[in-house]
Amino acid sequence: MKAVTRPSTVAPASTARPWTTDRVRRAVGQALIYIILVVGAFVVCFPWIWMILTSLKTPGDILRIPLTVFPHQWMWRNYLDVLVQGTRPMWVYVKNSLIIVVLVESGILVSNTVVAFGFSRLHWKFRDAVFVAVLATMMLPSQVTMIPVFAMFTAKLHWTNTYLPLVVPAFFGAPWAIFLLRQYMMTIPSELDDAARIDGCSTFGLFARVIVPMSAPVLAVVAIFTFNSVWNDFFGPLLYLSKPKLFTVAQWLAGVGAPGAPGAPIRYDLLMAASLLTSVPMALLFFVFQRQFIQGIVITGVKG
Numbered sequence: 001m002k003a004v005t006r007p008s009t010v011a012p013a014s015t016a017r018p019w020t021t022d023r024v025r026r027a028v029g030q031a032l033i034y035i036i037l038v039v040g041a042f043v044v045c046f047p048w049i050w051m052i053l054t055s056l057k058t059p060g061d062i063l064r065i066p067l068t069v070f071p072h073q074w075m076w077r078n079y080l081d082v083l084v085q086g087t088r089p090m091w092v093y094v095k096n097s098l099i100i101v102v103l104v105e106s107g108i109l110v111s112n113t114v115v116a117f118g119f120s121r122l123h124w125k126f127r128d129a130v131f132v133a134v135l136a137t138m139m140l141p142s143q144v145t146m147i148p149v150f151a152m153f154t155a156k157l158h159w160t161n162t163y164l165p166l167v168v169p170a171f172f173g174a175p176w177a178i179f180l181l182r183q184y185m186m187t188i189p190s191e192l193d194d195a196a197r198i199d200g201c202s203t204f205g206l207f208a209r210v211i212v213p214m215s216a217p218v219l220a221v222v223a224i225f226t227f228n229s230v231w232n233d234f235f236g237p238l239l240y241l242s243k244p245k246l247f248t249v250a251q252w253l254a255g256v257g258a259p260g261a262p263g264a265p266i267r268y269d270l271l272m273a274a275s276l277l278t279s280v281p282m283a284l285l286f287f288v289f290q291r292q293f294i295q296g297i298v299i300t301g302v303k304g
Contacts, residue, residue, distance in 0.1 A: 048276075055079070055272035062268050078273045082256060090277065092245070093252040100166055100248065101230045107170030108177055108226045109219060115173050116181030117207050121193060131182070138175045150239060165240045166233075177222045184218035185211060220289045228282055249278050 054062060055078055057071040083090045118124075119131050153165040188211065196206045212219075234250040241247060257271035 051272045051276055055269055055276055057269055059265065059267060059269060063265075075269065078269050079277070082270050082273045082277065090249075090252065090274075093247055093249045096246060097231060097249040100163055101227055103163070103167040104170040104230050105223060105226055107167065107172075108174060108222060111171050111173050112177040112181055112222065113212060113215070113219070114207075115178050116185055117211055119178070119182045120185035121206070121211060122203075134173075134175050134178055138179075153240065159240065161241060161243050161246060163246070166230075166236050177226075180218055180222060181215065184215055188214055224285060224289060227285055231278075231282060253278055 053070060056074050056076065057068075058073055058075055061068060061071050061073070115134075119127060149165075153159045157164075159165050192210055192214075193206060196210050201209065232250060233248070234254065237248045237251050241251065253271075253274050256274040257267035257269075
């Protein structure tokens, strides 16, 4: 005869963990961390938000007292006015800046990678002493050499109103880039060099096939820093370029919103719209290469 089982009257044990003091403390700590991060992100992004909102206002809304956060009338036409302002549209100056950026990037990446390879993977007399001398040049302010360099480029070489003074120095190395690349290459195991030599790899083959591909993260860091420096450079083009057709984005940005007649107010709406448009390429470059950027910074700083 089959036995009849009675349903259990005992309530199942609860699987939820009790809210102990330690658990409450951890939850409160995590909540505070998220609050601090959100507040910090808002503080960092607030200039961008204010710039975007200002670029969409009318001149009257910008100068209104008390200040208004949101525009009463959304002026999307400000961006179109910026793009076609003056005798030459914005893309002309973007093209000029991109020409300089491409040439400077090529010079920086090629010259500094070769020099860093010589300091990190090759053994030669006085190598460390020369490296210290290269680093010592970083302590020399650019203002000290500005006048002699300007005199050489203009009076001796007659490079005024050309891109040569802005491009040629990039092919002769930069101490900060040499330092970053050398420190990263020092972290690559030397056993890879021995294995490449056993396989019949020459010094150039070791450089091109082993060291350069493995140095991609730090090369991305150098490329981003170089792009940021060249794209935002105003003083260099101001010294050597006086023809409007050769102006860079930074020079064009300095003239956006300027009054066309004496006593006319500055067009801050156009200035903010132009500032936003010129900052977009740098932001996109960082978001695309942010993994390589962060990895290169971490490895270079920790394994120096």
